[in-house]
Amino acid sequence: MxxxxxxxxxxxxxxxxxxxxxxxxxxxxxxxxxxxxxxxxxxxxxxxxxxxxxxxxxxxxxxxxxPLALLIAKVWCSDVEKEKVKLKAKTVIDRAKKRYRTLTVGKAYPRNADAETRAFIRYWFDKINRRQLAALSDAIKGIRNENTKTFLWCAFSRLIITKKVGASLAMDISHSRPHRVYDKAPIKPFDKFEEVVNKVLKSAPFEKGKQNLPKAQxxxxxxxxxxxxxxxxxxxxxxxxxxxxxxYLRGHKLSLVWMGYSxxxxxxxxxxxxxxxxxxxxxxxxxxxxxxxxxxxxxxxxxxxxxxxxxxxxxxxxxxxxxxxxxxxxxxxxxxxxxxxxxxxxxxxxxxxxxxxxxxxxxxxxxxxxxxxxxxxxxxxxxxxxxxxxxxxxxxxxxxxxxxxx
Ligand SMILES: C[S@@+](CC[C@H](N)C(=O)[O-])C[C@H]1O[C@@H](n2cnc3c(N)ncnc32)[C@H](O)[C@@H]1O
The missing domain is CATH 3.40.50.150 (Vaccinia Virus protein VP39)
Structure with missing residues (x-):
């Protein structure tokens, strides 16, 4: 091979x-x-x-x-500019930390989330992670370059869609069988964000300007x-x-709600x-x-x-x-x-x-x-x-x- x-x-x-x-x-x-x-x-x-x-x-x-399948497939098949994504990831985490300081739990939801979506978020995420994920998702939404934004959403989703240890209160999300087992989530998104960005970059097989392969549609x-x-x-x-x-969507919705889906x-x-x-x-x-x-x-x-x-x-x-x-x-x-x-x-x-x-x-x-x-x-x-x-x-x-x- x-x-x-x-x-x-x-x-x-x-x-x-x-x-x-x-x-x-x-x-x-x-x-x-x-x-x-x-x-x-x-x-x-x-x-x-x-x-x-x-x-x-x-x-x-x-x-x-x-939408999550599409996001993953797009990222996997795209030609990445690795240094650009790493730099943006740093900007995102800095902005999110700043925002976190003034973000109250009552406001720690995706923008325009309706009552049902808010209740869903309260059930699956603890208070600290709600604030950190809201601040991170806000910072990602602000990125203008669509390619970089999609990459960072994919990394963000990797914080949540895990088998055992993730940013939610659930286990087995990666098998689409989430069940709530924790009182406090085992990881804090801010501690892991740059690590997951590096994982996503490591999994990206194509680099802009390197292989010259046909663009995937x-x-x-x-x-x-x-x-x-x-x-x-x-x-x-x-x-x-x-x-x-x-x-599939039973697990994926734990990520998708932060991206703006109700x-x-x-x-x-x-x-x-x-x-x-x-x-x-x-x-x-x-x-x-x-x-x-x-x-x-x-x-x-x-x-x-x-x-x-x-x-x-x-x-x-x-x-x-x-x-x-x-x-x-x-x-x-x-x-x-x-x-x-x-x-x-x-x-x-x-x-x-x-x-x-x-x-x-x-x-x-x-x-x-x-x-x-x-x-x-x-x-x-x-x-x-x-x-x-x-x-x-x-x-x-x-x-x-x-x-x-x-
Ligand atoms: C078994 S999975 C595909 C897994 C894929 N081969 C991979 O390696 O990741 C089946 C996919 O079909 C998608 N699907 C279900 N109904 C669909 C439809 N009407 N049109 C397009 N895709 C659909 C699901 O969202 C799911 O992502």
């Missing part, structure tokens, strides 16, 4: 649940001789696919609807309605959300994302996708409500597949990395659903590879994991890589 790809594997930009293994992207792109390809990830998450694509000289294009967009023209993409590589497996706005994004527990209401959706649903697993054991949630997932993934078909050039490849999951104790074969939908849309299957997940990537085993049967335990340890040709 070339050094830059090796570095990317070792230093992820920011915690993100169920990240794609960089080696999968590298394996799929290294052999392509035509350069540069247009590589699309329509559900980009933290941007693993695109950062590798860019490192290999391809034009990387990505969409997501989670990452923006807010829905995979079910891509703002791209027909046949414009050479390769799609993506890992769709697993049904019911990870509620709980109401975040709730709206979450409820309209793919893979969340929103059930299908429309009967025409039902008819169209019942066959797709049959591929998923033993659905008879599920309640009517859960079946409708599955139906909505099938409906959404059908729309994603239709868009991928539209934007992919003739002979282009589409690679899906997908894990199966459990819903209400029933094993759900997401990978079979993807295979079914891709075939329905006229793709031909090129390969179907199962890969054992490394221990630390096995996010979110089912609650009764230890008690569950050996077959299920085995399945939770693998993911499926499906490659299709247009």
């Amino acid at each position: 070339i050094k830059i790809v090796d570095d990317i594997c070792k230093h992820p930009m920011h915690p993100f649940p169920a990240r794609m293994a960089p080696a999968i992207v590298w394996e799929n792109l290294k052999t392509d001789e035509r350069k540069p390809l247009s590589v699309l990830d329509p559900m980009v998450g933290s941007g693993t696919s695109l950062v590798i694509a860019k490192a290999l000289g391809h034009k990387a294009i990505g969409f997501d609807r989670d 990452i923006q807010d967009g829905d995979a079910r309605e891509l703002p791209l023209i027909d046949n414009s993409i050479d390769m799609v590589i993506t890992s769709p959300p697993y049904l019911n497996a990870i509620d 709980i109401k706005e975040i709730r709206h994004i979450r409820s309209t994302n793919i893979g969340t527990e929103v059930s299908c209401r429309c009967d025409s959706e039902k008819e169209q996708h019942t066959q797709a649903l049959m591929e998923i697993g033993s659905i008879d054991k599920l309640t009517e409500r859960t079946k409708r949630i599955l139906l909505k997932y099938a409906y959404d993934m059908d729309a994603v597949m239709s868009e991928i078909k539209r934007v992919l050039a003739k002979n282009g490849r589409a690679v899906f990395v997908i894990g199966d999951s459990t819903i209400r104790g029933v094993f759900v074969k997401n990978s079979k659903l993807i295979k079914y939908l891709a075939t329905e849309h006229g793709f031909s299957l090129q390969s179907d590879i199962r890969r054992i997940l490394p221990e630390k990537h096995r996010y979110l085993p089912p609650p009764n994991y230890k008690k569950s049967g050996t077959e299920l335990q085995h399945r939770m340890r693998e993911e499926v890589i499906l490659t299709f040709r247009n």
